[in-house]
Amino acid sequence: MTSTKHAPKAAPPRKARLSREVVLAAALELVDAEGVDALTMRRLGQELGRDPMSLYRYAANRAALLDGVTETVLEELTVFADDVDWQSQLRRMAHDLRRVALRHPNVVPLLVTRPLSTPLGLRPLAALRPLEQILDLLIKEGFAPADALHVYRAYYGFLYGHILNELQEYIVDPDENEAILRLGLHRLPANEFPRLRALGPVLADYNGETELDQGLSILLSGLAAQLARPHQNP
Amino acid sequence: MTSTKHAPKAAPPRKARLSREVVLAAALELVDAEGVDALTMRRLGQELGRDPMSLYRYAANRAALLDGVTETVLEELTVFADDVDWQSQLRRMAHDLRRVALRHPNVVPLLVTRPLSTPLGLRPLAALRPLEQILDLLIKEGFAPADALHVYRAYYGFLYGHILNELQEYIVDPDENEAILRLGLHRLPANEFPRLRALGPVLADYNGETELDQGLSILLSGLAAQLARPHQNP
DNA sequence: GCGTAAAGTCTACACCGTAGAGAAGGTGTC
DNA sequence: GACACCTTCTCTACGGTGTAGACTTTACGC
Numbered sequence: 001m002t003s004t005k006h007a008p009k010a011a012p013p014r015k016a017r018l019s020r021e022v023v024l025a026a027a028l029e030l031v032d033a034e035g036v037d038a039l040t041m042r043r044l045g046q047e048l049g050r051d052p053m054s055l056y057r058y059a060a061n062r063a064a065l066l067d068g069v070t071e072t073v074l075e076e077l078t079v080f081a082d083d084v085d086w087q088s089q090l091r092r093m094a095h096d097l098r099r100v101a102l103r104h105p106n107v108v109p110l111l112v113t114r115p116l117s118t119p120l121g122l123r124p125l126a127a128l129r130p131l132e133q134i135l136d137l138l139i140k141e142g143f144a145p146a147d148a149l150h151v152y153r154a155y156y157g158f159l160y161g162h163i164l165n166e167l168q169e170y171i172v173d174p175d176e177n178e179a180i181l182r183l184g185l186h187r188l189p190a191n192e193f194p195r196l197r198a199l200g201p202v203l204a205d206y207n208g209e210t211e212l213d214q215g216l217s218i219l220l221s222g223l224a225a226q227l228a229r230p231h232q233n234p
Numbered sequence: 235m236t237s238t239k240h241a242p243k244a245a246p247p248r249k250a251r252l253s254r255e256v257v258l259a260a261a262l263e264l265v266d267a268e269g270v271d272a273l274t275m276r277r278l279g280q281e282l283g284r285d286p287m288s289l290y291r292y293a294a295n296r297a298a299l300l301d302g303v304t305e306t307v308l309e310e311l312t313v314f315a316d317d318v319d320w321q322s323q324l325r326r327m328a329h330d331l332r333r334v335a336l337r338h339p340n341v342v343p344l345l346v347t348r349p350l351s352t353p354l355g356l357r358p359l360a361a362l363r364p365l366e367q368i369l370d371l372l373i374k375e376g377f378a379p380a381d382a383l384h385v386y387r388a389y390y391g392f393l394y395g396h397i398l399n400e401l402q403e404y405i406v407d408p409d410e411n412e413a414i415l416r417l418g419l420h421r422l423p424a425n426e427f428p429r430l431r432a433l434g435p436v437l438a439d440y441n442g443e444t445e446l447d448q449g450l451s452i453l454l455s456g457l458a459a460q461l462a463r464p465h466q467n468p
Numbered sequence: 469g470c471g472t473a474a475a476g477t478c479t480a481c482a483c484c485g486t487a488g489a490g491a492a493g494g495t496g497t498c
Numbered sequence: 499g500a501c502a503c504c505t506t507c508t509c510t511a512c513g514g515t516g517t518a519g520a521c522t523t524t525a526c527g528c
Binding site: 112115122129136150157187195198218 | 402418
């Protein structure tokens with residue numbers, strides 16, 4: 001037994017200087033691996049080989065830590081600035097967000113939930129950037145600013161909704177998926193849920209990507225029909 | 235002073251028999267009034283004038299209690315069974331859900347978040363009823379079952395997204411709203427967020443109901459254009 | 469009255485976020 | 499070297515949490 005100051009409790013791997021980035025990265029890793037509930041100050045401290053209290057240097061409290069995690073995830077979004085038409089641009093950004101969400105499913109609850117407690121104006125920049133981006137895109141395309149805002153809202157609303165939907169249907173093991181589904185549906189009272197029970201097999205195979213794409217087609221064609229007379233139509 | 239067994243600590247109002255309904259109602263009241271975090275076993279017990287442990291007769295644990303609360307809220311949805319066309323039916327149901335969400339804003343995070351941990355087949359009946367309802371509606375209208383499912387997904391995705399959006403923009407005091415907004419926008423780097431900063435006044439007045447309605451119009455007209463050729467496609 | 473099952477309570481434990489005081493470590497000036 | 503200073507990190511402690519397990523009280527059929 002070596003004689004360090006006092007016996008190391010777990011496995012403090014290194015003693016490099018901490019930083020907000022390091023802390024947030026470790027926090028994200030923890031959330032990805034074990035869910036939001038696993039992210040406690042004590043646990044994260046242990047993961048970093050530090051006293052839990054040292055974290056307060058880099059985040060005011062646990063809530064701020066969670067906000068930091070969502071911000072980190074949002075920064076994974078790629079910034080597109082292409083000259084393709086606005087519809088395919090929106091498509092690309094949607095798929096991009098979807099991919100990020102699937103990469104960090106445990107963060108999604110934070111993603112949709114944390115902003116509820118922060119007025120729009122006070123959100124982290126990373127959260128506002130997509131909004132600015134889309135507004136810019138649409139206005140350049142000829143939409144009136146107010147219309148661009150409406151479009152953004154419909155679009156982003158749909159997008160968030162889709163991601164929530166998809167994660168709800170998402171189950172890790174597809175084999176188990178069908179079994180659970182069958183089992184679950186079987187439990188439903190036959191007279192009250194005839195449609196759902198009949199849909200069993202169709203429900204089982206779900207492709208989020210094409211589902212998103214189809215939804216976007218619906219939305220975009222609706223947009224075109226409703227108000228795609230940007231000022232004057234070409 | 236009457237001589238009860240031992241001095242009542244706070245204000246145990248009565249000693250009627252508990253029941254799951256009573257417990258859930260009290261839990262919902264607490265969440266509505268003070269948010270999800272305020273719903274602790276001890277606090278709820280106190281609210282009911284009972285030992286916290288007695289709650290475990292009516293919910294397996296705190297998580298189950300939260301699920302119960304969302305279920306209770308979903309049961310507030312009115313069941314429409316009218317003969318109007320499917321589009322206005324979908325509109326009605328959307329506004330109904332929106333109203334319920336606004337009545338219980340603190341429950342919305344649970345509403346969108348809890349199902350993430352429960353496979354579709356195992357959700358409470360109240361959560362599946364709208365799905366069944368809409369499937370039935372659409373299939374009766376001539377949609378192929380699989381198409382009905384797609385429509386449902388696009389529709390509900392959009393709806394949930396809208397509700398999240400609206401609650402994010404929702405601020406209690408509209409006067410303060412504009413102030414905060416201005417303040418917040420002012421903070422944004424002018425060169426990075428020109429569009430957003432320019433939209434200040436437009437952002438400030440937000441009408442969720444018409445916003446939802448417009449979004450639905452977009453979606454529904456898109457639906458009509460995309461696949462409103464029920465059964466066989468021309 | 470009595471027996472039994474349900475409903476409610478008490479105690480205790482491990483864990484949580486975090487306030488506040490202090491120790492350790494790095495860096496600049498003489 | 500010595501000293502002062504500021505940042506980073508650690509220690510200790512407090513009041514709160516969910517809930518396991520054993521206990522007591524209540525309700526009710528006979």
